[in-house]
Amino acid sequence: MGILVAIEGLDGAGKNTIVGKFHTAAAGRSMTITSTAFPSYGSSVEADIAAEALHGEHGDLSESAYAMAMLFALDRRRWAQWLREARRDHDLVLCDRYVASNAAYSAARLGQGPDGAVVSWVADLEFERFGLPVPDHQLLLGVPPEIAMERAEGRAAVDAARARDAYERDADLQARVYRSYLDLVETEWVSPWTVADDDAAVHAILDLVP
Numbered sequence: 001m002g003i004l005v006a007i008e009g010l011d012g013a014g015k016n017t018i019v020g021k022f023h024t025a026a027a028g029r030s031m032t033i034t035s036t037a038f039p040s041y042g043s044s045v046e047a048d049i050a051a052e053a054l055h056g057e058h059g060d061l062s063e064s065a066y067a068m069a070m071l072f073a074l075d076r077r078r079w080a081q082w083l084r085e086a087r088r089d090h091d092l093v094l095c096d097r098y099v100a101s102n103a104a105y106s107a108a109r110l111g112q113g114p115d116g117a118v119v120s121w122v123a124d125l126e127f128e129r130f131g132l133p134v135p136d137h138q139l140l141l142g143v144p145p146e147i148a149m150e151r152a153e154g155r156a157a158v159d160a161a162r163a164r165d166a167y168e169r170d171a172d173l174q175a176r177v178y179r180s181y182l183d184l185v186e187t188e189w190v191s192p193w194t195v196a197d198d199d200a201a202v203h204a205i206l207d208l209v210p
């Protein structure tokens with residue numbers, strides 16, 4: 001039985017990059033590791049519809065914070081059993097975004113705090129009703145909005161497939177999402193958090209593996 005760790009942060013913070021660093025570092029410590037990423041584009045219709053909405057399709061769908069959160073939650077629900085089995089079979093299971101993404105982005109969109117209605121709704125929906133495992137630990141990449149946005153812009157400039165979506169273009173939203181994440185950290189939302197970046201983050205999390 002290993003630990004399930006959610007990696008959180010803004011668009012462009014470096015989540016995908018750090019997952020690669022975890023795989024390399026885990027090999028050096030001969031521990032078993034597996035990872036996944038949400039939204040799980042290409043393998044679930046809900047994730048694809050959410051992405052299309054964020055890129056301007058489906059009329060005003062992306063205007064509804066609750067509709068978007070439900071799509072992301074339904075996408076994740078498909079992975080509930082995989083996640084439980086992965087934690088049983090590996091020392092470390094990483095999720096590039098997890099339920100806290102839904103909490104942070106929804107709260108930011110609706111102008112609510114960590115005790116607000118949408119954050120409780122997300123936790124109840126995903127953990128209680130959909131049976132997703134509560135993460136053992138959560139890592140917030142402490143990269144502030146200005147830097148994360150620069151990185152996302154740089155990525156979009158070299159890779160047309162990574163054109164920025166409605167959330168990524170909205171500097172004000174990114175600033176509010178970062179604040180929401182810090183609120184979740186401060187209230188230890190659902191499990192303990194570490195705020196770190198780069199190698200320090202990798203070492204801090206690997207040291208938690210039993």
Ligand SMILES: Nc1ncnc2c1ncn2[C@@H]1O[C@H](COP(=O)(O)OP(=O)(O)O)[C@@H](O)[C@H]1O
Nearest residue numbers: 010011012013014015016017018151152155198
């Ligand atoms: N520690 C870092 N320092 C500088 N640039 C980085 C760092 N980590 C990632 N990047 C770059 O920033 C961009 C976004 O990284 P990525 O891992 O795709 O972010 P995310 O998955 O959080 O959206 C990429 O172009 C990546 O090469």
Ligand SMILES: Cc1cn([C@H]2C[C@H](O)[C@@H](COP(=O)(O)OP(=O)(O)O)O2)c(=O)[nH]c1=O
Nearest residue numbers: 011038039072097098101102105106167168
């Ligand atoms: C997984 C997830 C993402 N999001 C948001 C965060 C991102 O801005 C957006 C798309 O996810 P993102 O991680 O940016 O996907 P990609 O980098 O592969 O395009 O959706 C939520 O609001 N809730 C969620 O549960």
